[in-house]
Amino acid sequence: MPRTIWTGLLLGLLLAGCRGMISSKPPVHPNLNMDFQEKFEAQELNPFFADRRAMRPPVPGTVPRGLLKEDTPFYFGKTADGAYVERIPVAVTPELVARGQERYNIYCAVCHGKAGDGQGIIMRGNYGYTPAPTFHDDRLRNVEDGYLFEVISNGVRNMPAYGHQIPVADRWAIVAYVRALQRSQYATATDVPEEVRAQLQGE
Amino acid sequence: MKRHLGLLGLLVALIGASGCRFYGYPGGVAQTLMQIEAASEQAAQDLEQALAEIETLRQMARRDEALAPYVAQYESILHAHQRAVLEFEHWKEEVVNHPDDYRRANRTLGAITARHEALLQQYAEVAWAVARRVNPTLQAQAPVAVGPRFFFHVLPPQYIRLVNEQAISPLQVVRYLAAQLG
Numbered sequence: 001m002p003r004t005i006w007t008g009l010l011l012g013l014l015l016a017g018c019r020g021m022i023s024s025k026p027p028v029h030p031n032l033n034m035d036f037q038e039k040f041e042a043q044e045l046n047p048f049f050a051d052r053r054a055m056r057p058p059v060p061g062t063v064p065r066g067l068l069k070e071d072t073p074f075y076f077g078k079t080a081d082g083a084y085v086e087r088i089p090v091a092v093t094p095e096l097v098a099r100g101q102e103r104y105n106i107y108c109a110v111c112h113g114k115a116g117d118g119q120g121i122i123m124r125g126n127y128g129y130t131p132a133p134t135f136h137d138d139r140l141r142n143v144e145d146g147y148l149f150e151v152i153s154n155g156v157r158n159m160p161a162y163g164h165q166i167p168v169a170d171r172w173a174i175v176a177y178v179r180a181l182q183r184s185q186y187a188t189a190t191d192v193p194e195e196v197r198a199q200l201q202g203e
Numbered sequence: 204m205k206r207h208l209g210l211l212g213l214l215v216a217l218i219g220a221s222g223c224r225f226y227g228y229p230g231g232v233a234q235t236l237m238q239i240e241a242a243s244e245q246a247a248q249d250l251e252q253a254l255a256e257i258e259t260l261r262q263m264a265r266r267d268e269a270l271a272p273y274v275a276q277y278e279s280i281l282h283a284h285q286r287a288v289l290e291f292e293h294w295k296e297e298v299v300n301h302p303d304d305y306r307r308a309n310r311t312l313g314a315i316t317a318r319h320e321a322l323l324q325q326y327a328e329v330a331w332a333v334a335r336r337v338n339p340t341l342q343a344q345a346p347v348a349v350g351p352r353f354f355f356h357v358l359p360p361q362y363i364r365l366v367n368e369q370a371i372s373p374l375q376v377v378r379y380l381a382a383q384l385g
Contacts, residue, residue, distance in 0.1 A: 002206075002207065003206065003210075006207065006210045007210075010210065010213070010214055010217075066351065066353065066354060067354075067357070075357075089206065092273065095365050097361075098362065144218070146221060167355065167356050167357060167358065167359050168356070168357045169358045169359060169362055177216070
């Protein structure tokens with residue numbers, strides 16, 4: 001008799017370790033002591049409040065230590081008197097533009113298209129969205145850099161804000177990349193550096 | 204009771220066997236060995252650079268007495284570096300002598316890179332302390348620490364890494380300073 005008990009125990013343990021099982025139920029964890037701890041982490045359920053969220057939004061107007069945002073051109077794309085900044089307030093390097101390209105292709109290209117012509121995958125599928133404008137018309141080519149930053153941060157008309165998910169520095173990187181995209185559509189031979197032009201003509 | 208013990212042993216063996224993972228792969232040690240050789244060679248090259256650095260630092264200290272403690276500090280790191288380079292050779296031989304022991308190879312590679320990084324960090328601390336003393340304006344070119352976590356939503360750490368990649372190497376700071384001073 002004890003042999004049956006031991007074999008049963010052994011089989012049970014082995015089966016509990018099987019990961020190949022497909023089940024729609026939560027898997028069996030024999031020891032749940034510390035799996036779900038009596039504290040809340042970010043994005044967890046909190047039954048105490050009406051909205052049952054563990055993350056409590058801060059009171060409007062609070063300022064975190066180290067985030068005073070005194071540098072208004074950098075944080076808001078506006079000068080102290082509220083006008084949009086003409087030029088990007090950070091140094092534009094090839095690395096910044098490369099980072100901007102990466103971020104643009106993640107967040108922006110779905111609607112605005114990788115070429116910036118407003119032909120992203122969402123716009124080509126007849127889903128009933130308001131068409132995204134092309135970046136290559138005169139209005140957007142001549143607009144201030146700060147305006148583009150403002151649109152990313154807070155949205156405009158039918159476009160939602162992206163400020164809550166794109167860091168401030170990345171927003172400027174995206175602006176730099178959009179500027180590069182705009183330049184690409186209106187490039188002339190004189191924009192190409194001498195040595196590269198010779199290469200292009202050679203081919 | 205005896206049978207129970209046997210079953211218990213079987214259980215332990217089963218659990219033990221199911222917990223076994225093989226992290227290496229055939230021929231993996233040879234590849235790791237190549238990386239180990241590259242890492243220890245880099246450490247030896249950096250030792251030569253550090254020797255050139257300390258020579259410059261001694262020359263600077265001859266003119267400015269306040270730099271003497273920094274020379275002593277630099278020397279002690281240099282001694283640790285010399286010992287480390289010898290030890291790396293020894294560790295490398297151990298890996299060569301155990302061609303089937305991939306765990307030893309991985310551990311050795313990790314130990315060499317970690318110790319090398321720590322030495323570079325120590326050099327950097329002394330060198331930038333000298334820079335602070337000699338020419339405070341150069342401090343702007345020192346590598347920047349990644350800011351607090353809450354600041355990541357303003358400046359992701361990737362940007363700081365990019366800036367630091369272009370900073371002066373810790374083993375060239377003193378010579379760069381000397382060149383700046385003329």
